Amino acid sequence: MPPPYPSSSLQAVRSEIAGRLREIRLDAGLTGRDIAARTGWQPSKVSRIQNATTPPSDDDIRAWCLACDAANQVPDLIAANRTADSMYVEWRRVQRTGLRRLQEARVPLYERTRLFRVYSSSVVPGLLQTHEYAAALLGSIARVHGTPDDVEDAAAARVERSRIIREGDHRLAFLLEESVLRHVVGGAETMAGQLGHLLAVMAYPAVSVGVIPAGRTRDMWTLETFNIFDESRVHVELLTAAVTVTTPGEIAQYAHAFEELAALAVYGTDARAIVTAAVTSLG
Structure with missing residues (x-):
């Protein structure tokens, strides 16, 4: 059972x-x-x-x-x-007053975290999003979940909290499935701007971006999007809810999965080439 x-x-x-x-x-x-x-x-x-x-x-x-x-x-x-x-929170519960407050509520956690490990199989992670991409994505979320429409304010709050990639002593490691780069969010122009921003962020000293190429033979299957904050907690994003993981053994499992996925990814010039190809495909 x-x-x-x-x-x-x-x-x-x-x-x-x-x-x-x-x-x-x-x-x-x-x-x-x-x-x-x-x-x-x-x-x-x-x-x-x-x-x-x-x-x-x-x-x-x-x-x-x-x-x-x-x-x-x-x-x-x-x-x-x-x-x-608080460890299993339905999106409809935390989004009932709009999306902006949810973005702002996570700022203290982001500010005190020193090592971020983020794996995404669906969309460009929030810390790497442009305003236009964030607004388009959050607009879709608001429509599907039926939340109040404060999308522009929420997108601004999301972009504002991403200042941590440029400030302080944070280190950020991102792993993206190549399909993330091919999912067109907000139209071709918005997506091109987002991918261009991603290329720029990849040059930041505190940021590592790995891309797992499509079609690569793999020993680790595709997982749900998750964020590891130091060694203290993991946030897992489901369609209907956010799950917070705090048990050390379970955090260790996610950390191990991140390592397995990281071994599948390409970095540097190879990763940039995949992002550039995605931009070119937009026409």
Whole structure:
């Protein structure tokens, strides 16, 4: 049976919360049916919560602890529960007030990160985007996800945060599938400008850009887009949600995958030739 959560990091946090609730019940000398009777729940709900198959709400945690005469445990458990909530966030939740705030919310993380490792199999990474490319891409996202239209402000915020590639002591390593260069976003003119910008950024001392050529025999399959921030966390981008990975073992797996993918890529003159060919193909 597959795990109920999309990340082992999230699974670990959810299991820890469930374990603490189960211990609180046992310390109170109660059975699962006792909890159900005191809270007015079905016994199946108690079972799902303490087995980490259904995440509890804040109200569920309060009710459970009160039933066990353990109200002093509520604040810590709710804090842990909200941390878990932040590890798997649906785009519609964080984008409901528009896209600009989402761009700005990540600035502190970007500023404190020293080593960025970014793999993209779909679009040019945000830190490398031009305003026109970002606006076209964010416009598509807003349309598909049905978010408020603040695309121009969001694109400006995205470009503004990319200043880190020119400032401070950050190091940035990007890996792009060649198909990223061939996906035309915003029309030929916008795409040509984006690819030209990419060529310029490839000359920055702090930036490494590798391109994985199409058709190359590979031992590592194409993955979802992911960003590794130092050794502290990984952000994985899905269609409907963003997954944050913080478990050291899982971060190490993504770091290893990045190394495997990096070995497939070409760099320097060879990478620039692939980007230039993509520009030429736009006609």
